[in-house]
Amino acid sequence: xxxxxxxxxxxxxxxxxxxxxxxxxxxxxxxxxxxxxxxxxxxxxxxxxxxxxxxxxxxxxxxxxxxxxxxxxxxxxxxxxxxxxxxxxxxxxxxxxxxxxxxxxxxxxxxxxxxxxxxxxxxxxxxxxxxxxxxxxxxxxxxxxxxxxxxxxxxxxxxxxxxxxxxxxxxxxxxxxxxxxxxxxxxxxxxxxxxxxxxxxxxxxxxxxxxxxxxxxxxxxxxxxxxxxxxxxxxxxxxxxxxxxxxxxxxxxxxxxxxxxxxxxxxxxxxxxxxxxxxxxxxxxxxxxxxxxxxxxxxxxxxxxxxxxxxxxxxxxxxxxxxxxxxxxxxxxxxxxxxxxxxxxxxxxxx
Amino acid sequence: xxxxxxxxxxxxxxxxxxxxxxxxxxxxxxxxxxxxxxxxxxxxxxxxxxxxxxxxxxxxxxxxxxxxxxxxxxxxxxxxxxxxxxxxxxxxxxxxxxxxxxxxxxxxxxxxxxxxxxxxxxxxxxxxxxxxxxxxxxxxxxxxxxxxxxxxxxxxxxxxxxxxxxxxxxxxxxxxxxxxxxxxxxxxxxxxxxxxxxxxxxxxxxxxxxxxxxxxxxxxxxxxxxxxxxxxxxxxxxxxxxxxxxxxxxxxxxxxxxxxxxxxxxxxxxxxxxxxxxxxxxxxxxxxxxxxxxxxxxxxxxxxxxxxxxxxxxxxxxxxxxxxxxxxxxxxxxxxxxxxxxxxxxxxxxxxxxxxxxxxxxxx
Numbered sequence: 001x002x003x004x005x006x007x008x009x010x011x012x013x014x015x016x017x018x019x020x021x022x023x024x025x026x027x028x029x030x031x032x033x034x035x036x037x038x039x040x041x042x043x044x045x046x047x048x049x050x051x052x053x054x055x056x057x058x059x060x061x062x063x064x065x066x067x068x069x070x071x072x073x074x075x076x077x078x079x080x081x082x083x084x085x086x087x088x089x090x091x092x093x094x095x096x097x098x099x100x101x102x103x104x105x106x107x108x109x110x111x112x113x114x115x116x117x118x119x120x121x122x123x124x125x126x127x128x129x130x131x132x133x134x135x136x137x138x139x140x141x142x143x144x145x146x147x148x149x150x151x152x153x154x155x156x157x158x159x160x161x162x163x164x165x166x167x168x169x170x171x172x173x174x175x176x177x178x179x180x181x182x183x184x185x186x187x188x189x190x191x192x193x194x195x196x197x198x199x200x201x202x203x204x205x206x207x208x209x210x211x212x213x214x215x216x217x218x219x220x221x222x223x224x225x226x227x228x229x230x231x232x233x234x235x236x237x238x239x240x241x242x243x244x245x246x247x248x249x250x251x252x253x254x255x256x257x258x259x260x261x262x263x264x265x266x267x268x269x270x271x272x273x274x275x276x277x278x279x280x281x282x283x284x285x286x287x288x289x290x291x292x293x294x295x296x297x298x299x300x301x302x303x304x305x306x307x308x309x310x311x312x313x314x315x316x317x318x319x320x321x322x323x324x325x326x327x328x329x330x331x332x333x334x335x336x337x338x339x340x341x342x343x344x345x346x347x348x349x350x351x
Numbered sequence: 352x353x354x355x356x357x358x359x360x361x362x363x364x365x366x367x368x369x370x371x372x373x374x375x376x377x378x379x380x381x382x383x384x385x386x387x388x389x390x391x392x393x394x395x396x397x398x399x400x401x402x403x404x405x406x407x408x409x410x411x412x413x414x415x416x417x418x419x420x421x422x423x424x425x426x427x428x429x430x431x432x433x434x435x436x437x438x439x440x441x442x443x444x445x446x447x448x449x450x451x452x453x454x455x456x457x458x459x460x461x462x463x464x465x466x467x468x469x470x471x472x473x474x475x476x477x478x479x480x481x482x483x484x485x486x487x488x489x490x491x492x493x494x495x496x497x498x499x500x501x502x503x504x505x506x507x508x509x510x511x512x513x514x515x516x517x518x519x520x521x522x523x524x525x526x527x528x529x530x531x532x533x534x535x536x537x538x539x540x541x542x543x544x545x546x547x548x549x550x551x552x553x554x555x556x557x558x559x560x561x562x563x564x565x566x567x568x569x570x571x572x573x574x575x576x577x578x579x580x581x582x583x584x585x586x587x588x589x590x591x592x593x594x595x596x597x598x599x600x601x602x603x604x605x606x607x608x609x610x611x612x613x614x615x616x617x618x619x620x621x622x623x624x625x626x627x628x629x630x631x632x633x634x635x636x637x638x639x640x641x642x643x644x645x646x647x648x649x650x651x652x653x654x655x656x657x658x659x660x661x662x663x664x665x666x667x668x669x670x671x672x673x674x675x676x677x678x679x680x681x682x683x684x685x686x687x688x689x690x691x692x693x694x695x696x697x698x699x700x701x702x703x704x705x706x707x708x709x710x711x712x713x714x715x
Contacts (some may be wrong), residue, residue, distance in 0.1 A: 009358055011654035017359075019550040020383045022373025025542040034362055037654040044612040045703075047651050052699035053667075056692045063688030067673075069373050070681035296398040303402060318416035325409035331423075332402025332448060339395050 009035035077126050084119045088112045095151075101229075106153045113144040113159055134170035137163050144343065152229040158238060165208060165242060170202045175221055196249070206269050207252040212243040213277065220289070233291060240281065240294050247274040248301045255308045278302055291341060300334040303328065391447065400451040407455030418563035426467025430634040433460025434485065438493050445494075454498055459484055461505070476516050479509040497556040502557025507567060524588050524638070524650070528595030531642060534560040535599055538649050539606055561646065565665050568592060568639045572672040592638035597631030600645045607652035626698055633691070639669030 015033060018028045032038050041045065074079070091112025098105040117140045124136055141163040148156040173179055179197065199205045216239045222230035250270035278298045285298075286289040306327055314320055363380060366372040373379060384672040414429060437457035440449055446672055461482060469478035486509075493499065503665035507530060514520050537544070537557045544553050571586040627641075635638035643666035650659030674684050 010361055012657075013359070015382075015545060015554070015655075017383055018545045019374050019547065021363065021379050023366065023546040024371050025546055027369075027371030028370055030369065030544050031362060031366060031541045032654070034365060038653070039611065039651060041611045041615050044608055045615060048612075049375070049699055049703060051647065052695055052702070056695035056699060058667075059688050059692030059695060061692075063685045063690075066685035066688055070685055132599075199627050259538075282682075292392055293394050296394050299403060300398045300574060318413065320417055321409045321413035325406045325413065327411060328402055328487040329448075329452075332399055332406070334404070334447060336395070336399045339398075340391065343391060343395070 004130065009037070011035070011037040019152060050311055080122055080126070081119065084122060085114055088115045088119065091115065092167060100151050100153070106151070106155065108155070109147060109151050110155050110159070110326055115146055116143045125181065132170070132174040134174050136169050138166040138168060141167055154229070154232045154235040156218075158235055161212070161235075161239060161242070164211060164215075166209060167255075168211060169204065170197050172201070172207070172292070177201065177204075199246055199249050200253060202250055202254075202267060202270060205246045206245055208272055209243050209246045209277075212239045212246070215239050216243065223289075237291070237293050237297075241297060243277060244297055244301050248305060251305055252308050255305070255312050274305065286342060295342065296335075296339055297338070301334065303331045306331065370506065399447040403451030404455045405446050405701050407452055407459065408635070410456070411459050423467045423470035426463045426470065428467075430460045430462070430464030430467055433457070436460075436463065438489070438659065441493055441495055441498075450495055450497075454495065457493065457498060457502070458490070474569065476513060479516065482506075483509040485653065488663055494551075495523070496558075499552055499555035500559040500562065503556055504563050506560075511570075512568060515622060520584065521587055523567070524591035525528050525595065527564045527638070527642065528599065530560045530564040530567065530590055531596060531599055531645060534564065535603060535645070535649070538653060540602075541653065559659065562673075564642065565661075568642050569669065569672065570674060571636075572669055575697060589638050590635040592622035593631055593635050593641055596638055596641035596645060597627065600627050600631070600641050603645055603648050603652075607648065619702075622705060625687075626702075631706055637669070637673050639665065644671060678703045 009031075011032065012033055013027070014037065017023075018031070023031060068083075075083075091108045094108035095105040095112070098108065100106065100109060116348070117136070120139055120143075124131070141160060144156065145160060148160045197207065216236055219230060219236050219239070235318050247270055252268055253275045254267055276286055278301060281294055281298045287292045307324055310327065311320065314323070357389075359380065362375050363372055367376060368373075372649055408598030411433075414433075433456045437453040437460060440456070441453040444450075464485065465482050468481045469475055472478070483506055488504040489502045490499050493502070493622040496547060507526070511523060511526060514526070516522055534557055537560070544550060555712055571589040571592065573585065599623060604620070604627065608623065609620050612623070627644075629642050631645065643662050646665065650656065674688070677684060
């Protein structure tokens with residue numbers, strides 16, 4: 001019997017390979033033992049202790065949060081503000097103490113940034129000035145922007161991006177072009193429906209697109225200049241997703257509603273921007289800075305738009321559905337083959 | 352830690368020396384580590400899956416268009432045909448696109464079949480029985496993990512639906528423990544099936560049992576306004592489920608922990624059993640708690656972090672749903688939570704101070 005673990009092998013790998021490798025039942029148990037996957041007494045003690053600590057602390061903290069929720073209405077205004085501001089100050093001090101580049105420092109600063117939004121919400125709830133909600137997101141954005149500049153973390157910039165998009169959409173809807181009754185209904189159904197309805201205004205959709213593309217360009221510029229904290233991929237993927245969603249949605253609306261409506265210059269924008277954006281991304285993220293995620297998203301959007309275009313242009317016939325199905329199969333297969341080729345070439349700069 | 356092939360190689364060499372692995376293990380190892388499908392990232396597979404689902408919906412639209420679905424019999428025939436075609440497609444090709452296409456066709460076929468049966472029989476029970484039977488067959492005949500998981504979920508869902516339809520919801524508290532018992536048996540006997548040709552289907556069935564168990568026991572935490580239930584008891588006697596889960600938890604502790612942890616101290620396992628009984632008693636109306644603890648224990652014992660994480664996530668979800676639905680004020684909830692948390696921390700402290708040899712000195 002071994003007295004120490006001889007081979008470090010992942011348990012999930014063993015589970016996957018047990019049958020293909022032809023392990024006997026005893027062999028499987030022995031493999032787990034040799035690989036150190038069977039918990040020892042010390043492992044059990046440690047796991048039990050850790051679990052009870054986690055559960056105990058989580059229950060107690062939840063109880064404290066529930067207690068505050070119970071007494072929230074009875075708390076004086078200043079006490080509410082003091083509590084939240086204490087959280088913000090604690091977050092900033094913790095970040096300064098541990099360093100904004102450390103995991104704890106980054107988490108503390110992000111938590112402080114989120115608490116800023118909560119503070120503004122409580123402020124707005126306490127002093128009912130009748131201000132439009134876009135003001136909350138705009139103020140939140142302005143407050144956290146300096147932290148994003150000095151924080152050097154993608155998570156804060158993601159928060160800034162989300163707030164900027166929300167502030168723009170809400171400003172457009174609440175100040176410039178209030179929605180019709182259908183828009184009010186969409187707002188009642190939830191934020192997702194509200195956003196989808198808002199982007200039916202082509203001018204707004206193109207502004208959202210421009211905002212996110214500008215942010216993408218800025219981020220790629222930072223990466224090109226070798227800024228290390230801008231090396232992560234998920235922020236630029238998020239921005240690409242926002243931009244692509246805005247233009248794909250409005251392009252589909254243009255295709256479905258046709259060009260029969262009143263001639264508006266704005267209606268021609270989405271398909272043009274869509275084509276330009278997808279074409280540029282397919283080149284840039286294949287040749288200059290390979291990124292499978294953005295390539296896959298662009299190809300998916302293209303499949304959807306091309307299929308919708310053909311469905312709209314072709315005469316309506318029962319065979320059309322079969323033709324479209326075959327078309328989708330062909331496009332998806334071609335896209336998959338190309339993406340596999342890109343992946344196999346090893347160029348993908350995944351992180 | 353990700354294993355390298357050389358680690359695997361060393362392990363297999365050792366197993367071969369002990370006669371516990373196939374003779375041609377080198378060729379098998381080479382074959383398994385060069386699977387091209389393993390290289391595609393999840394978002395590429397998601398894109399392919401989306402395309403497959405879109406194509407399936409268009410194909411189904413074509414079927415609607417050619418008026419194959421003009422009668423209840425048409426629904427049944429078309430549904431059954433789609434399921435058979437899906438099985439055939441999946442058995443012949445295994446790339447991402449065809450597997451998603453086949454899955455979409457299978458689900459659409461089952462939906463049409465169930466709808467047609469319900470229309471023909473003028474009732475929901477025959478449709479649920481049909482779904483139950485079809486999914487039982489699919490577990491055997493359809494070689495795909497996702498479909499098998501969904502099949503187990505469908506069987507559990509159809510079973511629960513039948514209980515409600517027959518006004519036998521008094522048996523519902525035994526459904527999730529039944530699923531948990533099946534999962535526990537699979538776990539205990541893992542060595543015998545993991546190396547067999549039934550490994551893949553049973554692995555998927557296990558995942559399905561777990562998810563189905565979560566879903567069924569979550570029913571006990573749903574709060575419905577009395578006006579909506581019209582006198583129907585949604586989940587009667589949840590303490591029955593709790594009792595059953597408590598028993599299963601004790602069995603699992605006896606099987607997995609006792610042989611090893613019992614050596615820490617003479618009172619180690621009695622303390623664990625006592626804690627289990629106390630938790631079971633305290634959560635009489637919250638059966639999700641002992642179930643989640645069972646899942647966490649099984650995941651830890653088998654080194655399966657996904658299962659452990661699922662158990663923890665379910666514990667959080669269940670407690671959140673349970674406390675949200677509790678018909679008491681926030682102050683009582685707050686006191687209950689804090690009190691329970693303190694008791695758990697005291698129990699942790701007590702377990703760490705048990706008299707006897709400490710586990711840190713190692714086990715024989």
